[in-house]
Amino acid sequence: MQEYQPYESPAYPVTFAVDYPDRQLNRLTSFFRLFVAIPIFIVLGSVAGGTWQWSYDQGEAAAAGAGGLLFFGPLLLIVFRQKYPRWWFDWNLELQRFANRVGIYVLLMNDRYPSTDDHQSVHLDYRYPEVRTELNRWLPLVKWLLAIPHYIVLFFLHIGLLVAVIVTWFAVLFTGRYPRGLFDYAEGVLRWQNRVTGYAVTLVTDQYPPFRLGP
Template identity: 45%
Template sequence: MVTNTSPVRLTARLDDEPSRWLWLVKWLLLVPHLIVLFFLWVAFPVVTFVALVAILFTGRYPRPLFDFNLGVMRWTWRVWCYGYGALATDRYPPFSLQEEPDYPATLDVTYPEHLSRGLVLVKWWLLAIPHYLVIAFFTGGGGYAQWQWGDRWVGFDGGLVALLSVFAGVALLFTGRYPRGIFDLVIGMNRWVLRVAAYAALMTDEYPPFRLGLGGPDAATHAEPEPEKPETRPAGWSPARTAGVVVGVLLLLAGVGAAGSGGGLLWLDSHRDSSGYVTTPTELYADDGYALRFDAEDLAPVDRDWPWIGDILGDVRIEVSTSDNRPVFAGIARTADVASYLDGVPHRRYHDYRNYQHMAVAGSMPRVRPPDMPADMDIWVDSASGTGTMTLDWTPRPGDWSLVVMNSDAQQDVRADLAFAATAPALPPVAIVALGTGVVLLLGGAVLIALAARPRRHP
């Protein structure tokens, strides 16, 4: 008879004679594991979402997906116990999603034969919120300690688990002994965290208890095991199957990005104005200097040396308007000529068509001077001046080009509303190619995951 039905069982054993100094370099030894775990945890939420959909329709967690997520959690727990989540063992963790019963850190979750279809929609976010607030203090984000070092304040936000593990490491370094009280407390907090993780990953309907469960052995491990039923069980996760799921998830993510980009471009193409231009929102630009400078290489995501740049952008239209009666000048010229004209002139260069804060003022200027009258310069290939709304129509060509907006009388404090537009004839085919590529990647990722997660059965 089972005396404890907790579906999540976590154990850890403390080494009898741990190394005094090895914990100082474990951060370096863990790098290979962290690289692999990064990709596994990219796949983890996607696999969980697929499981959520399956539970909604069938009430069952697909066993291959359950085994994969459990394997990721097992691998993570072994690495965390070896590293700065406990520092409980000096035995290097295996690269495996399988159960490793002889390793000092083990994790197991009982496979549920049936899961609630209603709970699956709320337990991972709404019902788990109280636990999230608690475990934030355990793993980081909930606690912050700082102390003064000279004239500076130094902070630590690694969570109680990592902080206590480091304390245990310092004690180990000087005394050769790992404080048993710290070990029991750290393992209890880790047990709480992983119970919540299994609940949030939809692997169980049993609400996690609000208790630490101090010590290495888990109370659930003392339960009398139920007699095993003869059944066909899926084979373990091989490296090839694991790689298949990870690559499939990466293809799905890339497909979502490509399909989303293609759909966004199609939406943008459908919102052309009556003249066939794709227009950016009108934005106010202002500076207390003499000029506003916009370089084409900062505005358009195309290579300025492409001979077919005009075929990509098409015709460009720039609308410049003023809100007062002060005349404004706007002109387009080669960037080299603009740089020479504004050399030593206080002005502002924008790195985007929108008025973001990451604007760059022209670099260090050994001399400061007012500019010449812009209308007197012969560098402009197209220009306009006056009040109200002015339009510059320009066909892009290879080379470096810039737009300059300034007061017609070459005085300081320039203000103008600008809107950039282009016919962008290449927009529809680019959108269709991106959307098609996204669909292919989505299908490829789904097929790869299905093949990798297909249960291989043996009698």
């Protein structure tokens, strides 16, 4: 006889987790983490959005820019065509994954240098939406406004995250370990941030983000 399994509500469409480094972390790279991360910052900046401008002797100027999360393009197509090009979706997801790998490295949550393609210890995912049935075509116009309460909460959570990272920096230098409670807090803040980004920026879900750090 099959055992009854109680119904559980589905998790939020944007999922995020980081593997806890249950080992000794590299004290040397942790001490100089901001300096060691400069090369990957440059790489991330080259694909996450930037503008460069230069001038010639004749006074002419030229500018170039590239990258960044795609927002206006998906917004316009959801509103007017009720579609979300798959390659735009994939770009946003992979760019978020890369940015999070750099983020957890800076936050000392991993001492392995961020990869440009391997997922490493970061697990970020969201399902490709069926736009016509799952996304309200007009909601993207106001999601940035609806998300304001989350922006306010995240402002204070990031202040706490800064304090947590400073405490962790000393803990890693003296013990080589990341305090588990502080790790869970940092992971929770990043999870919250990614949920809000998925809702208000990459527009992959209409389900309002929960006010919680946990899954």
